[in-house]
Amino acid sequence: MGQRRPPAAGAPRPRRHGVAARRRRRDAARHRSRHGTRGPRGRRAGGSTLLLYTDGLVERRGELLDEGIERLRAAVAAQPGLGPDALCDHVLAALGPFEDDDVAVLALRLD
Known part of the structure; x- marks a missing residue:
């Protein structure tokens, strides 16, 4: 049996952003194209x-x-x-207005 991952229960996947995150996505895409899997999981x-x-x-x-x-x-x-607070404000302004759904955003800086 392969590795199993728990369902996300409808919650969207977190997004990473920054130079290190772009490099990680690029490396994962290369690994996926060569091996058909997401690649090794490591520290952020x-x-x-x-x-x-x-x-x-x-x-x-x-x-x-x-x-x-x-x-x-x-x-x-x-x-x-942008820092975490400014990023949340920017994302809310850029994607709003919001209709009949609740919206929550949290940004965590990984230093």
Whole structure:
């Protein structure tokens, strides 16, 4: 049997952002293309920001979830030097207004 991962129970996956996070995504994509798996899991690199959020941030009626996640990715990439508080404010402003869903965002700086 292969490795099992618990279900996410509908919560979106956290997003990492920063130079170290981009390098990690690039390396994981290379590993995936060569080996068909995500690659080894390791410690989180310093200098990254981990963004945790509820589905209300990215879900919109009549729209694919991937479109909302791409909108989030673009908003985060547009302001690479922001600290955690400013990043949360920027993401909320860029993706709002929000309809009938609750929204929570938490940014953690990994130094």
